Amino acid sequence: MTDEELMVAVCEGDRSAYRTIVNQHLGSISHYAFRILGNSKDTEDISQEVFLRLWTNAHKWQGEKAKLSTWLHRIAHNLCIDHIRKHGRVDTKSSFDEDHFENNGTGSDIEGGVEGGVEGGFESKSEENEKFHLLKQAMDQLPESQRSALALCHYQGFSNKGAAAIMNISVSAVESALARAKRSLKERLLTAAPENSDRQD
Amino acid sequence: MTIQEQENEQLDRLLNQIEVPDFSGLESRVLNQSLPERQMPALDRFLDWLLPRENFGKNIWRPATAACLPLVFGIVVGNYFSFGFNLESDGFSYWEDELTMLSLNDYSETTFQ
Numbered sequence: 001m002t003d004e005e006l007m008v009a010v011c012e013g014d015r016s017a018y019r020t021i022v023n024q025h026l027g028s029i030s031h032y033a034f035r036i037l038g039n040s041k042d043t044e045d046i047s048q049e050v051f052l053r054l055w056t057n058a059h060k061w062q063g064e065k066a067k068l069s070t071w072l073h074r075i076a077h078n079l080c081i082d083h084i085r086k087h088g089r090v091d092t093k094s095s096f097d098e099d100h101f102e103n104n105g106t107g108s109d110i111e112g113g114v115e116g117g118v119e120g121g122f123e124s125k126s127e128e129n130e131k132f133h134l135l136k137q138a139m140d141q142l143p144e145s146q147r148s149a150l151a152l153c154h155y156q157g158f159s160n161k162g163a164a165a166i167m168n169i170s171v172s173a174v175e176s177a178l179a180r181a182k183r184s185l186k187e188r189l190l191t192a193a194p195e196n197s198d199r200q201d
Numbered sequence: 202m203t204i205q206e207q208e209n210e211q212l213d214r215l216l217n218q219i220e221v222p223d224f225s226g227l228e229s230r231v232l233n234q235s236l237p238e239r240q241m242p243a244l245d246r247f248l249d250w251l252l253p254r255e256n257f258g259k260n261i262w263r264p265a266t267a268a269c270l271p272l273v274f275g276i277v278v279g280n281y282f283s284f285g286f287n288l289e290s291d292g293f294s295y296w297e298d299e300l301t302m303l304s305l306n307d308y309s310e311t312t313f314q
Contacts, residue, residue, distance in 0.1 A: 015236070018236070019232055022228065022231050022232055023228070026227065026228055026231060030221075030224050030227055031221045034221045034222070035221070040222055040224070043224065044224060044227050044230065047224070047227055047231065048227075048230060048231050048234055051231050051234075052234060052236070055236050055237075056237060059242065059245070128215075131211075131215055132215055132218060132219075135212075135215045135216070135219070136219065139219070150216075154213075154216055155216075182209075182212060185212060185216075186208055186209075186212055189208075189211075189212070189215075190208070
């Protein structure tokens with residue numbers, strides 16, 4: 001069934017169509033919410049709310065204007081932004097167990113951990129892990145718009161145009177946010193690298 | 202490969218390493234949440250009532266009633282408002298004038314000649 005057919009069925013109260021949409025989109029919605037919110041509890045609450053809105057507002061979706069995934073991401077984005085504005089800064093402690101990560105070396109079995117080893121091979125694992133920690137911290141400090149642009153374009157695979165539609169900003173604003181986010185992360189990693197080397201010496 | 206390209210590649214690699222947790226219980230939570238009755242727009246609800254998709258034969262009186270409404274409305278409105286037409290008084294004055302005109306005719310010269 002196409003998205004249009006599924007949404008027509010949902011409009012008519014078909015719960016099996018609703019279940020199909022949940023199966024198709026829950027993964028990407030929950031991943032996006034986690035990238036923005038940074039903790040599991042809020043992610044689950046927001047994901048649940050997204051699909052509740054899908055059920056209650058299905059008739060508002062206009063297939064000719066936006067794909068279903070774009071529409072759902074837009075709902076998720078708005079809910080995440082509202083949540084952050086209401087409840088202040090995101091608590092990322094619960095999303096990443098640093099002690100566990102340090103003890104095990106890799107964090108493939110934990111929330112937000114590093115999966116797999118270093119592919120490049122030109123850096124030691126500890127250096128890579130150090131950079132990973134720095135990157136996590138730097139990402140947590142990014143402004144909402146930059147983090148959203150990065151999450152949508154880098155992780156969710158949206159084009160700049162798609163991300164702009166979800167964030168309700170212009171394409172050039174998305175490009176700018178994305179470029180600033182990457183520059184900020186690189187600067188953070190580069191400035192931290194000499195400090196780490198000094199510490200190791 | 203330039204230094205900048207290496208930096209970009211390293212950044213992308215590190216970004217790709219940040220995984221999200223497995224929300225194993227989330228799917229059942231979302232599927233089992235109580236879904237409220239959807240609030241359809243009033244027009245859609247009215248059309249659904251007027252032209253039901255099931256048991257249309259039993260509910261044929263609904264569109265039939267709706268079709269009669271303009272007629273009923275016209276009768277009611279016509280009873281209350283004259284819209285500038287006063288048929289009774291116009292009729293009387295018309296016939297009185299007509300009789301007066303007829304009485305002035307000289308039929309001996311025209312009809313019975």
